[in-house]
Amino acid sequence: MSNQAAVLKEEQADLTIEERPIPEAGPSDVVVKNHALATNPVDWKMQHFGVFLEKYPAILGSDVSGVVDSVGSDVKHFRKGDRVTGFADALLSKDPQNGAFQQYSLVKECALAKIPDSMSFEEGSILPMSVATAAVGIFLSMGIPRPPAKQQGGFLVWGASSSVGTGAVQIAASLGYTVYGVCSPHHSAMVKKLGAHETFDRKSFYVVKDIIKSLKASNHQVVAAYDAISERGSAQKCVEILEALGGGKLCLTLPYPEDAGKPAGVEIVQTYAAKICIDKEFGHWLFNEWLAKSLEDKTFVPSPTIETIDGGIQSVQKALDLHAKGLSGKKLVITL
Numbered sequence: 001m002s003n004q005a006a007v008l009k010e011e012q013a014d015l016t017i018e019e020r021p022i023p024e025a026g027p028s029d030v031v032v033k034n035h036a037l038a039t040n041p042v043d044w045k046m047q048h049f050g051v052f053l054e055k056y057p058a059i060l061g062s063d064v065s066g067v068v069d070s071v072g073s074d075v076k077h078f079r080k081g082d083r084v085t086g087f088a089d090a091l092l093s094k095d096p097q098n099g100a101f102q103q104y105s106l107v108k109e110c111a112l113a114k115i116p117d118s119m120s121f122e123e124g125s126i127l128p129m130s131v132a133t134a135a136v137g138i139f140l141s142m143g144i145p146r147p148p149a150k151q152q153g154g155f156l157v158w159g160a161s162s163s164v165g166t167g168a169v170q171i172a173a174s175l176g177y178t179v180y181g182v183c184s185p186h187h188s189a190m191v192k193k194l195g196a197h198e199t200f201d202r203k204s205f206y207v208v209k210d211i212i213k214s215l216k217a218s219n220h221q222v223v224a225a226y227d228a229i230s231e232r233g234s235a236q237k238c239v240e241i242l243e244a245l246g247g248g249k250l251c252l253t254l255p256y257p258e259d260a261g262k263p264a265g266v267e268i269v270q271t272y273a274a275k276i277c278i279d280k281e282f283g284h285w286l287f288n289e290w291l292a293k294s295l296e297d298k299t300f301v302p303s304p305t306i307e308t309i310d311g312g313i314q315s316v317q318k319a320l321d322l323h324a325k326g327l328s329g330k331k332l333v334i335t336l
């Protein structure tokens with residue numbers, strides 16, 4: 001048996017296909033035979049800018065879905081043959097065995113969820129980074145209690161059509177919040193279907209004014225905001241909205257600009273997807289329990305739309321090049 005991998009051999013190089021050993025599971029690891037992989041912005045950013053990379057060769061990628069091939073001695077929730085989705089944490093571990101872009105990945109038990117038989121591997125592959133980033137932000141960084149605790153009030157999601165944003169919309173809505181999404185008008189129907197009460201046009205010159213006016217007129221006090229974009233001024237716009245509505249918490253996916261000044265009345269926190277592999281109790285709850293059950297119940301669905309890239313492992317570079325150009329309401333998936 002072989003393990004073909006898309007390897008980043010040196011800084012800024014194109015990915016090269018190589019044969020590598022199939023990983024062996026340590027006590028709390030699971031070896032997944034990948035059937036589908038998805039790309040994330042951090043993958044092309046790591047390749048272009050070398051961020052988060054300490055050594056080469058490296059194997060990039062975080063999102064896998066496939067079948068459990070073997071399990072470590074301490075693994076309780078999984079056995080050979082289970083259909084799973086998993087967060088491959090090479091970002092954190094720096095170990096190429098943990099990278100997604102190969103036929104077999106080593107994934108920690110706390111970062112794996114079973115997927116229903118009715119769910120395709122392609123659908124399974126777009127979940128891990130989106131769910132981890134949204135959930136770490138909401139439950140750990142913002143400190144919002146886990147279900148079954150219910151919440152009230154308005155929750156703003158900036159970038160509601162993005163991969164992370166669609167995850168945040170679904171989680172916030174499932175907690176009981178009235179969700180307001182900021183996205184392009186052509187993604188409004190998708191964002192509402194995922195649970196948003198109302199959407200606002202992200203490109204409108206008056207978007208901040210419109211949100212403040214509409215929310216002041218509603219019965220829903222906005223208590224929190226999640227900025228899935230956190231670039232090109234979106235964080236400052238969220239701050240402006242929260243300040244106008246009496247303050248609250250704001251979660252970002254990227255650091256708050258240093259020159260933007262400290263806002264009054266707004267507590268800014270940041271999410272970090274790989275935290276699910278650091279706070280393992282949280283990872284176990286989120287992936288092994290909450291995600292697996294929510295997928296079974298269909299109370300959380302894979303989002304946004306999937307675009308498959310043909311060509312197997314050889315086509316990972318093509319997918320990264322496409323992702324670097326920017327995506328609109330979709331996720332790129334490679335079927336192996």
Ligand SMILES: NC(=O)c1ccc[n+]([C@@H]2O[C@H](COP(=O)([O-])OP(=O)(O)OC[C@H]3O[C@@H](n4cnc5c(N)ncnc54)[C@H](OP(=O)(O)O)[C@@H]3O)[C@@H](O)[C@H]2O)c1
Binds near residue numbers: 041133164183271330
């Ligand atoms: N901290 C972490 O652990 C972590 C984890 C994952 C991701 N991230 C970061 O989070 C960001 C989002 O990642 P992602 O995978 O969700 O991205 P993505 O799905 O590739 O983002 C593309 C989507 O964002 C929308 N968008 C772009 N600019 C926008 C803006 N200014 N306002 C509102 N919507 C906008 C686009 O909508 P249109 O169709 O309207 O253009 C498109 O639907 C990236 O910067 C990523 O690096 C951080």
